[in-house]
Amino acid sequence: MTKYVVGAHINLTARSEAAAARGLSGLLDLIRGRRESAVFITLVLIFIGLSIYSEFFLTARNLANVARQISVVGIVSLGQALVIIAGGIDLSVGSIIGLSAVLAALCTAAFGSPLLGIVAALAAGTAVGLVNGLLITKVKITPFITTLGTLSVARGAALLVTNGSPVRFNNWAAWLGYGKIGVVPVQFILLIALSVVVWFFAARTRWGRNIYAVGDNARASRLAGVNVRATRTIVFVICGCLAGLGGLLLAGMLTNANPSLGLGYELDVIAAVILGGVAMSGGRGSIPGVVIGAALMGLLRNAFVLLNVSGYWQTIAIGLVLILAVGADSFRRQADDE
Amino acid sequence: MNNYTRRTVFAGLLAGTALAALPLRVAHADDVPLPKDALAFGASVAAKGKAPKPLRIAMLSYQGTAFWEAADVGIRAAAAYLKPLGTTVDYLQLGTTLTPEVMVAGLDAALAKQYGGVAAPTIFDGTVSKVNEVVAAGVPVIAFIADSAERSNRTVGMGTLAYQAGQSAGQFILKQLGGKGKIAVITGYLGAAQHNDRMNGALDLIKKQAPDIKIIGPFENKDDEAAAYAQASDAMTSNPDLSLIYVTAGGPEGAAKAVRDAGMTGKVGVVAYDDLPSRLDYKEHGEMLALVDQSPARQAFDSLVMLHNMLAFKTTYPADVTIPSRVAPGKGAKS
Numbered sequence: 001m002t003k004y005v006v007g008a009h010i011n012l013t014a015r016s017e018a019a020a021a022r023g024l025s026g027l028l029d030l031i032r033g034r035r036e037s038a039v040f041i042t043l044v045l046i047f048i049g050l051s052i053y054s055e056f057f058l059t060a061r062n063l064a065n066v067a068r069q070i071s072v073v074g075i076v077s078l079g080q081a082l083v084i085i086a087g088g089i090d091l092s093v094g095s096i097i098g099l100s101a102v103l104a105a106l107c108t109a110a111f112g113s114p115l116l117g118i119v120a121a122l123a124a125g126t127a128v129g130l131v132n133g134l135l136i137t138k139v140k141i142t143p144f145i146t147t148l149g150t151l152s153v154a155r156g157a158a159l160l161v162t163n164g165s166p167v168r169f170n171n172w173a174a175w176l177g178y179g180k181i182g183v184v185p186v187q188f189i190l191l192i193a194l195s196v197v198v199w200f201f202a203a204r205t206r207w208g209r210n211i212y213a214v215g216d217n218a219r220a221s222r223l224a225g226v227n228v229r230a231t232r233t234i235v236f237v238i239c240g241c242l243a244g245l246g247g248l249l250l251a252g253m254l255t256n257a258n259p260s261l262g263l264g265y266e267l268d269v270i271a272a273v274i275l276g277g278v279a280m281s282g283g284r285g286s287i288p289g290v291v292i293g294a295a296l297m298g299l300l301r302n303a304f305v306l307l308n309v310s311g312y313w314q315t316i317a318i319g320l321v322l323i324l325a326v327g328a329d330s331f332r333r334q335a336d337d338e
Numbered sequence: 339m340n341n342y343t344r345r346t347v348f349a350g351l352l353a354g355t356a357l358a359a360l361p362l363r364v365a366h367a368d369d370v371p372l373p374k375d376a377l378a379f380g381a382s383v384a385a386k387g388k389a390p391k392p393l394r395i396a397m398l399s400y401q402g403t404a405f406w407e408a409a410d411v412g413i414r415a416a417a418a419y420l421k422p423l424g425t426t427v428d429y430l431q432l433g434t435t436l437t438p439e440v441m442v443a444g445l446d447a448a449l450a451k452q453y454g455g456v457a458a459p460t461i462f463d464g465t466v467s468k469v470n471e472v473v474a475a476g477v478p479v480i481a482f483i484a485d486s487a488e489r490s491n492r493t494v495g496m497g498t499l500a501y502q503a504g505q506s507a508g509q510f511i512l513k514q515l516g517g518k519g520k521i522a523v524i525t526g527y528l529g530a531a532q533h534n535d536r537m538n539g540a541l542d543l544i545k546k547q548a549p550d551i552k553i554i555g556p557f558e559n560k561d562d563e564a565a566a567y568a569q570a571s572d573a574m575t576s577n578p579d580l581s582l583i584y585v586t587a588g589g590p591e592g593a594a595k596a597v598r599d600a601g602m603t604g605k606v607g608v609v610a611y612d613d614l615p616s617r618l619d620y621k622e623h624g625e626m627l628a629l630v631d632q633s634p635a636r637q638a639f640d641s642l643v644m645l646h647n648m649l650a651f652k653t654t655y656p657a658d659v660t661i662p663s664r665v666a667p668g669k670g671a672k673s
Contacts, residue, residue: 056576065571072564159434164402166591166616178599250564254595256616258563260402260434304557305572311528311558 036277036289042325043296046303054306060183062302068253070298071187072097074291076246076265077272078198079239081290084273085202086235087215087282088136088143092128093243093269095154097262100124100247102158105167105257114173118248125244126237128154133233151266158259166258169251177252187249191291194242199287211235216283272297275325296325370423376415379635383643389424389650396451397427397642398444398458402434403588404614405634409459409483412638419639425646428453438464445472455645457638459483461532466490478648480641483634487531493648496641496659498632500532503663504539504586507609507630510665511540511582514607514627514672517548519581522573523555524566526587536586536611554580561588570596574606582627585610591617594625604670613666624670631664 050057057063076093083090100121108117128150135146179186202208210231213221222228246265251257276293278285300321304314369384397413400406417427428451432444441460445468448456460469460481469490472479478493485495511521523541526533537556544551554577559565566589574580574596583593583606590610594617597606607627608620612634620626640659647653667673 054576059575062572062575065568065575068571069568155434159402163407164434165404165407254563254567254592256563256591256595260562261564263562264560301568302572305569306576308554308576311525311556314558 036292039275039325040292046299050303064183064185066302067188068185070294071191072246072249073268073272074191074294076243077269077290077294079242080269081273081278082235083239084278085215085285086211086232090239091147091266092150092154094262094265095151096125096128096240096243097247098259099154099158100244101251101257101261102162102167102259104248104251105169114171118173121248122241122244125240129237129240133236137229137232162259166256169257170255174252174255177249195291202287376639380633381636381639383640385423385643386647386651393425393454393649395427395455395645396430396448396453398430400432404616405612409634409638412635416639416642420646427642438462441465442468454649457641460486462486463488482637482641484532494655496637498661498663500535501539503630504536505543506663506665508540508543510628511609512548515581518550520552520577520579522583524559524569524585525556526561528558533587559589563589563592566592567596574600580606583608594620597625621668626668627671628665628667631666633661
């Protein structure tokens, strides 16, 4: 009996070990197979490096700073990721941020209701997103040109309604931008929550599958019965709405809605999306990867200040890290193909 | 000579003298008093009188920020002041993109519309040849706010000297810190001559007079308020002994907000540029210790009135007019 039990135990142990080895090997294969793994490893290495070289990095305050700094780019990147996966691009997100911010502040001031301000910000972003979607699907203007146009229109509208001057935004709604729950910035909590929602939408719903299908092969998708126009429109609407939320959060954080808010953000957002493994050609990408991409860029900027890196080197450093992170993935894929 | 001839000659001489004296009387009229609103923002050049014939002058300026809005105040005041004096000011709005190409296009438009004089913030070296072309066409040009680093043939260059403005900021900072402490520097664009001059003007003085003061940065915020917020937050986190944040260009509100949010008001101060209404709250509350002002409204107003005087009365002005950098202290500043 004992021999049997011991034998069974040994057998179980051997099987467990084999399963664990397969599990470990499987995990490694899983990591190697993911497009965003190189970026994730870069993120981890920078995290470890900063923990060693800066005594302030792992403090609650600094981690809260980093969390806040990656939040707006991360949130807007979620929407941009859906657009790019569907085969498009949205250059207007930075301008939507500015427009939403000032409309939130102006509506709040005009009606005395921060709630209306929140609605105005989200509605503005959604409206611009809808215009983008309709121009692309109905009028058949390419996404690049459409969103280049709405980039100018939205920014101009923000400047027009404010005459170029910032508008105060200091009320309870601003708490979404500057507030904390415990030590965690509210913005970051919103980023995590929205990441889960968008991941679920993209990976677990029919709409999400349609987005990937349309991005991969729009013609085949149409023949398979997917409503390509509706799919493309919806991703721009989501992207616009999230950019509107980004504008609200920035205005809240600064308690000041400047019409130039978000200037240049489209480049940061697109970089975060690409870093996160989304293919510019469409049809591929993961939402967790986008968050990793946004986190990498935020962490780099935090690192520059913590390590007192001269501004002259910062731009070079960002470029080198991007090339390294994405290049490592390309190199590995080429090696695998061979 | 008979009486008739004598009277005729005398009458003729009298008429001739009166006619000759008329333009001289107009040309030498007393200065037209400056309006109260113009005096409030520091306008200092008064019109010499009404122009003998109608004049048209062009003001080219940018929009899109509180700074340019402040310049607009001076432009509107000058237009209202000069209108009854026979000079029409046409405001050619260049938009929000600060590039040499935009300014060159504006100068081309001013030439095409045959204005008698032009005032513009030329700023960039790429505008030099166009400015020279305008001047060569007999149209005086006043460059205000910031002139190109390469000297053009502009008639008058008006502005604060960026390096000296930096030194003013540096002097103020030294007074606040008393010779020791730590400063973080946030600059707009590392490649912008004006931002570099402001930065170096302050830092050269500080390094010379207080070598014990530590300087971290510069960090480039590209005039972005949110970037200034993030950089100020990180600088305060990684430098608990930080005393002051020096912002050389746009977005200092972000740095001041970061100080407030970190609960460091009174411990960390911000010194920046341009005394604008959007920064008043931080001055009053104590986050902003001082703002070094360029007086954009005054510069816009003075440059237009100068053009009026040049064209109407052949008044001459020095080729370089330096506007003193006014340091406007906040409530938290040590006097």
